[in-house]
Amino acid sequence: MRPQRNARRRRTGPAVLVAGILGGYCAVNMAAALRRARHPQRGARSVDGRRIVHSASDAILSVDEDATILLANPAAAQMFNAGVNAMQGARLARFIQPPTPDAHTPLDFFPAGGGRAGRRATDYAVTGIRAGGQLFPVEGSISSVEHDGRTIFTVILRDVSERHLVQQKLARSHDQLRQLSSALQSIREEERTHIARELHDDLGQLLASLRMDLTLLARVDHLPDASVRLLAGMETNLLTAIASLRRIATNLRPRALDEGGLYFALQGLRDEFVERHGIACTLLADEAELRLDDAASTAVFRIVQEALTNIARHAGASNVLLNLYRTDGELLVTIQDNGRGIRAEDMEKAQSLGLVGMRERVWAMQGDITIGSDEAPGTRIDIVLPLAGHAV
Secondary structure, rough: HHHHHHHHHHHHOOOHHHHHHHHHHHHHEEEEEEEEOOOOHHHHHHHHHHHHOOOOEEEEEEEEOOEEEEEHHHHHHOOOOOHHHHHHHHHHHHOOOOOOOOOOHHHHHOOOOEEEEOOOOOOEEEEEEEEOOOOEEEEEEEEEEEEOOOOEEEEEEOOOHHHHHHHHHHHHHHHHHHHHHHHHOOOOHHHHHHHHHHHHHHHHHHHHHHHHHHHHHOOOOOOHHHHHHHHHHHHHHHHHHHHHHHHHHHHHOOOOHOOOOOHHHHHHHHHHHHHHHHHHHEEEHHHHOOOEOOOHHHHHHHHHHHEEEEEEEHHOOOOOEEEEEOOOOEEEEEEEOOOOOOOOOHHHHOOHHHHHHHHHHHHOOEEEEEEEEEOOOOOOEEEEEEEEOEEO
């Protein structure tokens, strides 16, 4: 333990060294009274140091090697709702919760590598104890000076209760926004499914019936040439309308997703992407590994769909690779293209709603997503989705 403590002392920054010197002055005050008669100038310097410490806005404690408080400034007394005299001579554990039962020295209350958090690298997150027993979050730093063969520790503390309350409120708001986003995604998917079913079942059947009527009408003998041409044009337009209807319904909610499963839905998506944009796309997947429930299947399909849309619009790619496979209860999804790549600033743009939607779908399934262009050329998206409760 001793080498680690010495290393921590050597890493102490200038600001903390100043605090340590002031702390040393405070501790020396206890012995300085015996020397003032012989050394009046030293006494004056000690009074100056004590004034600086007592006027500081941060709580400052001077502690000996046995974790006994030698001196506390008024800010410390106010923080812990105790008097200065009541704090001096008390154990440090009375006001700072020890991280372990065997904490005896001041350094034990600020363990190396544990709980470091704050505005400076020397700040440690600890728990304070008010006079009434109330616990509250504190950020503290510790430094030491040698005086007359003794090690005197200076502890500077800041009450961060207000900051923690703000962070908790922000975290709750963030969780609520996540829940709202997930609910909106579910509602949107339900509406898409409903509209696609209505289009297919009602309008699709109506158009199919009209085509049958046109076919029967075209078989009538002795129709004028103008009527034949009109019927041919009507059938062409009708076929175009049927194809558009199928495309719109598929974009809203592919029937393969409900009837065949995720694998066949991704195959249809791949084929439609290649046909429409002329970009080669390879799908590496196993049907057995993609048997998921409706929520997971829909999320994965929409993620891949959004990624392909972004590639078609922005990447300028000529080849895309889709790789989906299971391992250790997780589904790994890799989407890689050989386009121009994506910049870090582009991923943070407020207009990048497609990327935001992909992240939200992944996070809704407690997964992880990484988007980058480290492997030039192109962009690579790696997604890890836990399948607990989603595998069929």
